Amino acid sequence: MVSWIAWLVLIGPGMLAVAAAVALTTPGMRPARAVRTGMMATWLGVAVAVVAGAATASQGLIESPTLGSTTLGLSVRLDGLSTVIFAMVALLGVVIYRYSCTYLDGDPRQGSFLAGLALTIAAVEVLVLAGSLTVLVAAWIGTSLALHRLLLFYPERRGAVIAARKKFIAARAGDVLLIAGAVLLTTHFDSGNLEIIFNGAIAEAAAGATSSATIIAAVCMALAAILKSAQFPTHGWLVEVMETPTPVSALLHAGILNAGPFLAIRMAFVMDQAGAANTLLIIVGGATAVIASVVLLTQPSVKVALGYSSAAHMGFMLMICGTGVYAAALLHLVAHSFYKAHAFLSSGGAIDEARAAHVKLPARLGNPLRIAASAAIAAALYALVAVILQIDVTKEPMLLAIGAILVLGTTQIVAPTLDSQGTGAATIRTSLLAAGVTISFFTLETGAHHLLANATPAEIERTLWQYLPLVAVLVTFAAVVILQIAEPSRRPSARRRALAIHLRNGLYANAMFDRLVGSLRPMAPASEAGR
Numbered sequence: 001m002v003s004w005i006a007w008l009v010l011i012g013p014g015m016l017a018v019a020a021a022v023a024l025t026t027p028g029m030r031p032a033r034a035v036r037t038g039m040m041a042t043w044l045g046v047a048v049a050v051v052a053g054a055a056t057a058s059q060g061l062i063e064s065p066t067l068g069s070t071t072l073g074l075s076v077r078l079d080g081l082s083t084v085i086f087a088m089v090a091l092l093g094v095v096i097y098r099y100s101c102t103y104l105d106g107d108p109r110q111g112s113f114l115a116g117l118a119l120t121i122a123a124v125e126v127l128v129l130a131g132s133l134t135v136l137v138a139a140w141i142g143t144s145l146a147l148h149r150l151l152l153f154y155p156e157r158r159g160a161v162i163a164a165r166k167k168f169i170a171a172r173a174g175d176v177l178l179i180a181g182a183v184l185l186t187t188h189f190d191s192g193n194l195e196i197i198f199n200g201a202i203a204e205a206a207a208g209a210t211s212s213a214t215i216i217a218a219v220c221m222a223l224a225a226i227l228k229s230a231q232f233p234t235h236g237w238l239v240e241v242m243e244t245p246t247p248v249s250a251l252l253h254a255g256i257l258n259a260g261p262f263l264a265i266r267m268a269f270v271m272d273q274a275g276a277a278n279t280l281l282i283i284v285g286g287a288t289a290v291i292a293s294v295v296l297l298t299q300p301s302v303k304v305a306l307g308y309s310s311a312a313h314m315g316f317m318l319m320i321c322g323t324g325v326y327a328a329a330l331l332h333l334v335a336h337s338f339y340k341a342h343a344f345l346s347s348g349g350a351i352d353e354a355r356a357a358h359v360k361l362p363a364r365l366g367n368p369l370r371i372a373a374s375a376a377i378a379a380a381l382y383a384l385v386a387v388i389l390q391i392d393v394t395k396e397p398m399l400l401a402i403g404a405i406l407v408l409g410t411t412q413i414v415a416p417t418l419d420s421q422g423t424g425a426a427t428i429r430t431s432l433l434a435a436g437v438t439i440s441f442f443t444l445e446t447g448a449h450h451l452l453a454n455a456t457p458a459e460i461e462r463t464l465w466q467y468l469p470l471v472a473v474l475v476t477f478a479a480v481v482i483l484q485i486a487e488p489s490r491r492p493s494a495r496r497r498a499l500a501i502h503l504r505n506g507l508y509a510n511a512m513f514d515r516l517v518g519s520l521r522p523m524a525p526a527s528e529a530g531r
Contacts (some may be wrong), residue, residue: 006064006076009052011128012045014092016122023115031111035101038118042097046127053083057318061458063131063195070191077131077194077380080451081265085128085258088334092254092341093121098347100247114154117247124255128262133182133192136266140178140228140259144171144188145440147256150248159243166237166513174227181220185270188213198269202457210273218274221267222281225321229260229314232288236510239307246344249303254341255311260314261333264321268456272324280464281322284472288315290480291507298482298504306343313340323398325472326456327449338387352421365419371485374415376469377431378407385438391446396459401470406441408481410434 006270019041023034056060056078099443100117101203104110123146127139148171151164186192188211189200204210238257241249264271264281271277289312296308313336382403386393393400412433417426 002082003037003059003062004065005055006078006131006275008077009048009076009086009249010126010510012041012048012086013122013125013129016093016118017042018119020115020122023111023118025111027112027115029106029108029110030476034111034114036267038114039094039101040093041118042090042121042341045093045121046087047119047235049083049087050089052276053087056080056083058188061195061201063193066132066193068134070193071186071194072192073132074132074135075131076129076135077342078129079455081262081455082128084330084334085262086125088337089121089124089255092251092337094127094249095120095345096250096254096384098382100245100249103247104245108110109153113150113245116146116150116153117251120251120256122149124259128261131194133186133194133197136194137175137178137182140263141175142501143256143259144175147248147252150251151244153244153248157243159240162514163237163240163243166234170227170230170234170237174224177220177227178224179468181217181224181428184213184217184220188217194266201269201273205273214270215274216277218270218277219280219333221263222274222277225260225263225318228263229318230311231315231318232291232311233509234513235288235292235308235311236513238311239304239510242303242307245397247307250341253306253344254337257310257314258317258333258337261317261321261329265452265456266302266324268321268324268326272457275466276321278324279469281318282466282469282473285315285318285320285322286469286476288312289319290473290476294480295503297508298500300504303344306340308338310336313388317351319470319473320402322466323401324395324457325402325460326400328399328402328445329450330452331444331448357413365421367419367469370419371415371482374418374485375411377414377418378410378434381410381431381435381438385435385442389442389446391442392458397467398470401474403475405475407436408477410437412481412485413437419485450480 016038021033022037023031026034040333052514060079061079064076066075068074086277097114099115100114104113107113120143123143126135127143130136130139144167148164148168151160151167154160182192185197189197191197201210201214204214227234238252241252271281292312296312298304298310299305313332315468317329317332317336320326320332386403393403414427414430417430
């Protein structure tokens with residue numbers, strides 16, 4: 001449906017741009033006018049998101065008329081995906097902006113920071129509302145450049161400069177790949193409108209003649225998503241941006257990193273026609289998820305651990321996108337965003353919270369039969385809930401694979417009590433908790449599936465070359481989970497201590513990036529770096 005109403009949603013990012021301009025007029029300490037304008041703009045964004053969601057729920061897909069030519073025109077797209085992510089970004093914008101007003105109170109450049117923050121949030125909102133490749137690419141680059149300004153808010157900090165330099169290199173490489181993919185699609189389908197491109201990709205698939213231009217464009221966009229989401233081995237900058245103010249970390253990890261999975265979901269109709277693109281997402285995303293999740297367990301710094309956690313989550317989301325289970329990816333994206341925003345904004349009290357919540361667990365036994373029984377209970381709960389909800393997961397192999405990962409996760413809930421000297425009552429309670437997690441997954445995944453009914457393609461038949469890397473990732477996940485469950489019962493050894501040191505250093509992958517950007521060489525004085 002084409003409607004001029006779609007343009008009205010740009011009121012949200014438009015007012016944030018106005019708030020940024022107001023903040024620039026008062027760049028100093030305690031800019032009262034900038035604070036008021038910014039809070040009004042963020043709350044207006046939430047109101048606009050609610051209206052957009054209601055309109056989409058009642059009318060389905062809503063597109064604005066294209067301004068300009070068919071190839072380089074500007075348009076806005078409202079569907080289940082854009083309205084959900086827009087609402088999420090708008091709500092996070094309110095929280096992070098309000099937090100920033102207090103967090104930087106007394107900073108001599110508080111107004112300048114609020115301007116950059118408002119501009120970055122506005123760019124993210126435009127990105128998710130894009131209805132044409134022109135708007136998508138422009139907002140994608142604009143988001144990165146606005147974030148770069150925030151990363152260098154304290155240019156005298158060497159760590160911040162190095163992290164921003166790495167981020168800039170990875171981002172520009174991603175920009176080039178996205179532009180290449182956009183040019184290929186626009187030229188091939190003779191339009192930059194997303195709906196026309198999606199319909200063209202569907203028609204090619206129905207005719208069994210997917211063009212090489214579509215395949216290459218899909219691979220380029222998959223690589224752009226990988227670089228945007230700090231996947232291994234270019235993840236180093238993500239764990240080094242802790243020199244920036246905490247609100248920047250919250251916005252980065254809860255919002256901007258999600259641009260990678262968002263791109264994969266948004267371009268799903270194109271991605272699904274290129275087995276190479278999906279396989280790439282499964283391999284790189286799965287490898288990053290495994291490596292980063294293991295490395296984070298060895299980190300003594302709360303914020304660095306959160307950085308590795310974000311890289312792992314992004315990898316997991318991209319892997320899910322590669323399987324084509326886009327509803328699960330969207331569910332994970334939204335849940336991770338709110339969790340990570342809370343984690344960063346409350347990171348200052350993380351140690352106190354950990355001490356207050358400390359529970360002494362019973363000694364672990366490391367009994368293989370008990371561990372196997374824990375996995376059997378988790379699998380039985382998954383199967384039982386699927387039967388009760390009348391969901392036949394065997395008809396969707398990729399959803400079944402995601403379910404296997406869920407079973408591995410719920411096994412870790414049951415095992416600490418079953419494989420220990422704990423009581424039977426404790427095992428029952430953890431089993432009920434695992435059942436609650438399983439029910440929540442199926443319920444929320446079904447809801448997300450309905451939201452994305454017209455925004456993503458239906459499940460398609462995968463090739464053997466797409467199943468093989470996924471099986472390899474699942475086997476690796478299973479091995480890591482088993483080792484993690486059995487670890488508390490194993491005795492320390494010199495070999496394990498040495499491995500812990502290597503893991504704490506991220507397997508030294510970041511050292512290669514350091515050499516590439518010259519961060520191992522002495523830097524210019526702080527005043528020069530600031531200029």
